[in-house]
Amino acid sequence: MRLSRYFLPVLKETPAEAQIVSHRYMLRAGMIKQASAGIYSWLPLGFKVLRKLENIVHEEQVRAGHIPMLMPTLQSADLWRESGRYDGYGEEMLRMQDRHGRDMLFSPTAEEMFTDVFRSHVKSYKDLPLTLYQIQWKFRDEIRPRFGVMRGREFLMKDGYNFDLTKEDALHAYNRHLVSYLRTYERMGLQAIPMRADSGPIGGDYTHEFLVLAETGESEVFYDAEITDLKFGNREIDFDSVEQCQAVLEEFTSRYARTDETHDEAVFNALPEERRRVARGIEVGQIFYFGTQYSEALGATVQTPDGSSVPVHMGSHGIGVSRLLGAIIEASHDDKGIIWPEGVTPFHCGIVNLKQGDDEADAACEALYKSLTALGLEPLYDDRNERAGGKFATMDLIGLPWRITVGPRGLKNGVVELTCRRTGESEELPPEQAVEKVAAIYAGL
Amino acid sequence: MRLSRYFLPVLKETPAEAQIVSHRYMLRAGMIKQASAGIYSWLPLGFKVLRKLENIVHEEQVRAGHIPMLMPTLQSADLWRESGRYDGYGEEMLRMQDRHGRDMLFSPTAEEMFTDVFRSHVKSYKDLPLTLYQIQWKFRDEIRPRFGVMRGREFLMKDGYNFDLTKEDALHAYNRHLVSYLRTYERMGLQAIPMRADSGPIGGDYTHEFLVLAETGESEVFYDAEITDLKFGNREIDFDSVEQCQAVLEEFTSRYARTDETHDEAVFNALPEERRRVARGIEVGQIFYFGTQYSEALGATVQTPDGSSVPVHMGSHGIGVSRLLGAIIEASHDDKGIIWPEGVTPFHCGIVNLKQGDDEADAACEALYKSLTALGLEPLYDDRNERAGGKFATMDLIGLPWRITVGPRGLKNGVVELTCRRTGESEELPPEQAVEKVAAIYAGL
Known part of the structure; x- marks a missing residue:
């Protein structure tokens, strides 16, 4: 969505x-x-x-x-x-x-x-x-x-x-x-x-x-x-x-x-x-x-x-x-x-685009959205023209257990950020690895 | 079921x-x-x-x-x-x-x-x-x-x-x-x-x-x-x-x-x-x-x-x-x-055992049940000790679009009977082919 x-x-x-x-x-x-x-x-x-x-x-x-x-x-x-x-x-x-x-x-x-x-x-x-x-x-x-x-x-x-x-x-x-x-x-x-x-x-x-x-x-x-x-x-x-x-x-x-x-x-x-x-x-x-x-x-x-x-x-x-x-x-x-448990979360993973309108960031988000969807997962993609702070606050409030953050700076290094809502811990990794990791978590339920 | x-x-x-x-x-x-x-x-x-x-x-x-x-x-x-x-x-x-x-x-x-x-x-x-x-x-x-x-x-x-x-x-x-x-x-x-x-x-x-x-x-x-x-x-x-x-x-x-x-x-x-x-x-x-x-x-x-x-x-x-x-x-x-259309039928296929208690018939029905279920279909297996006439009447009344009938006589020849509820037409074929045919019908929806 x-x-x-x-x-x-x-x-x-x-x-x-x-x-x-x-x-x-x-x-x-x-x-x-x-x-x-x-x-x-x-x-x-x-x-x-x-x-x-x-x-x-x-x-x-x-x-x-x-x-x-x-x-x-x-x-x-x-x-x-x-x-x-x-x-x-x-x-x-x-x-x-x-x-x-x-x-x-x-x-x-x-x-x-x-x-x-x-x-x-x-x-x-x-x-x-x-x-x-x-x-x-x-x-x-x-x-x-x-x-x-x-x-x-x-x-x-x-x-x-x-x-x-x-x-x-x-x-x-x-x-x-x-x-x-x-x-x-x-x-x-x-x-x-x-x-x-x-x-x-x-x-x-x-x-x-x-x-x-x-x-x-x-x-x-x-x-x-x-x-x-x-x-x-x-x-x-x-x-x-x-x-x-x-x-x-x-x-x-x-x-x-x-x-x-x-x-x-x-x-x-x-x-x-x-x-x-x-x-x-x-x-x-x-x-x-x-x-x-x-x-x-x-x-x-x-x-x-x-x-x-x-x-x-x-x-x-x-x-x-x-x-x-x-x-x-x-x-x-x-x-x-x-903080939704994985078994009942309304969406499996949030996607936050830090720079909506930036061609590269938009394309990376769309690709993530498609990959997650193709694996049978339901992502929620925050594609609004809002400040990053507001997007993070919304994602934290609605409590999706996993969030992928996409921004021009990370993309230059080929990485996005995967964040666990429960621990607050983040790691940088290539987009396809982030998708794999999220898919593996839900496959294990 | x-x-x-x-x-x-x-x-x-x-x-x-x-x-x-x-x-x-x-x-x-x-x-x-x-x-x-x-x-x-x-x-x-x-x-x-x-x-x-x-x-x-x-x-x-x-x-x-x-x-x-x-x-x-x-x-x-x-x-x-x-x-x-x-x-x-x-x-x-x-x-x-x-x-x-x-x-x-x-x-x-x-x-x-x-x-x-x-x-x-x-x-x-x-x-x-x-x-x-x-x-x-x-x-x-x-x-x-x-x-x-x-x-x-x-x-x-x-x-x-x-x-x-x-x-x-x-x-x-x-x-x-x-x-x-x-x-x-x-x-x-x-x-x-x-x-x-x-x-x-x-x-x-x-x-x-x-x-x-x-x-x-x-x-x-x-x-x-x-x-x-x-x-x-x-x-x-x-x-x-x-x-x-x-x-x-x-x-x-x-x-x-x-x-x-x-x-x-x-x-x-x-x-x-x-x-x-x-x-x-x-x-x-x-x-x-x-x-x-x-x-x-x-x-x-x-x-x-x-x-x-x-x-x-x-x-x-x-x-x-x-x-x-x-x-x-x-x-x-x-x-x-x-006569349920395939898209809304409560069960995809009926299985009628003509001789409940006969080892071969029971085993063949169980095998059909498992094969259909493994393909993601929901069969309704009439495993009651009832006369064949009563079982057919129930299946016709509740309107499942496909029925597989299993009896000792057919099994001797290696076949079961697949019947279309809408046309009433039946054909004899080996159990695995009956399953394939039913699966193909639903896959085409």
Whole structure:
């Protein structure tokens, strides 16, 4: 993309309403614009990252054997009356009536809808196991929306639902989700730690939240320092293998890691003092096995091999996709702006032309642009007639991990400058070597 | 995908509520399920096609230089009051109040939102031309939703908006959209004819609707038979070239083609009788230049080179993405089911195992599955323990364009059967040749 043809409305001033760094940078980098309280328009740069996150979530869900589909945003109130949640949901549920006076609502979650699809079409244990999911916009009418996309009212969520014959099968689905979530967050450059969560009124031990450590996190978290050494990495895993998924769960959840809601001071204090950590975290996902609560309420039963009829065991599993943009920025930035991890960066490499209009510099930039594009990479070429300082500030603010700077002086020596956004380190090298190096970095992802 | 692990709830009976063939087949093929009147859940097979259509639209919009972003589904009523459309929009607009009593609405279209983004960030003619677009769910509270996704209440629409300094520039944007729409529909296997449309209360000549000919179309259409010979094909086009885009517009709109709303009997009757056609059509898109109506109402002005301030010239351009599924099926089916054009098929090739459990047949199917997958194709392998008749009926219903049938008898002779869904023709050939042939068909798209 050539910046002269893009729509990147960066702001010089910090908007007064933004209290946390991700919100400030998303506004300043021209990624979002508030439409009304807690509701955002996704400007081109923000939409590009959102789409990348969405694609990573899809890829990892499909890899785990989960099946994508899509529910409407608006639902009839009837289903929620049937499950008993309509009256109790409270003011966070946005309710409305259509022109015929029928009660509708904007989906805040979709247990009822998925269970309804399941009960309409699945009758036999032979069709299990089954995990269906969607990535769809949700609405929760937060009383005080804040922190930009971190606590918005309209937000993009991946929500998945497993349907299994037995509790044992459903716990395998639970473990499978844990594994796929670990992979998902790592691809996004995030370390998200599974922490034992509060299962609320439904009860049970089987729920974990995934938290990203960040000073601005809403939750206080307590954990064993050893947990931050764990990496899922590139290990191969068979998602059908009960043993393999169970082993990953044990590896990643056996050490102490809890939010303030489930924190147990005595257990925590039994850890050696040098391993005890107290910090803050941002919740970016949750997995939850809840048994037969919805299947019983909504009559989602299957025939067993012996001909009897039983309610299926279910769980629901969510990732806050739009919120992840905020979380990634909270975890990865400096005082100049965002620092995108390579896996989610909106453009792979910036090209800064120090002397727009200089024939040699223009030609070198065009050649770089073509070479990078030919390798399947997406460069962002700042081809505007601006001062170098302004171009650097924009590139630093929007946070592309790599930048190639092209100027007449370097070109005389046959070199351009390749700069790493994270370290700030630069090296001079011939243009074709800069391209090779950038391509090698992305090929290694 | 192995069918035993997919969620494809096909129906044997034709649902009584479905009046037209696309609605019947989408329900029977397990693509959609009605959630409430005019609101559908997209089951996995339907979602897969929807996603393919969305990707084609994105690719063609980006090719034309248009920039993707995303608006929220819910909007504040204030903007619509400012443009003067809030009170007049009528009952098709779904209105609601949030918990603080603020008036909100579910976006039926987004002229106001895009104009607001534009006026907040663009101040100079130097930032023009600019075309922004989104693919987002809309809601129109139709009094009588019907025909499945063809006339639903919640629907997926691509809506784009151009902002230009002059009428001349805006007409180039109009032409660019016409060209990109022709490419888009052709990639989907559709012939969509641009027909002069009624510009409504705003007036002006600059609006065309794109119509797909189908018996079940809602509009009566009148056209010169020569128009159906026009193909955009693989021609190269420079979207920046005013002349090239204008030439395409002239080529595709100079012959008579109108809906009943703009039909002129006298002009039509001046055509040689053998070229006059009266038929029915489904509207799948519309382009519209409307000048400065919204930019004046909302104060979207830019500075000109001489320092004065002028309202920008705008147009809006839409494609009914979810409706396209219905239109494609209306245009491409037979009495056994859907016939997907190769460009949008949910799976590239079906594999039918005539004798599941037979070692040789199972192994041959697995080998085909791996070969097709390795070539970047997505096969759907019916690995269920079902009779051959049932497997064929399912494949015909869901409409994959190519099917490979594998059975012990053929394998003894070293062959499998490759069948074209559209013609019904089959040929026997060695498995590796069947794979090559399928791969060559898709490589040619």
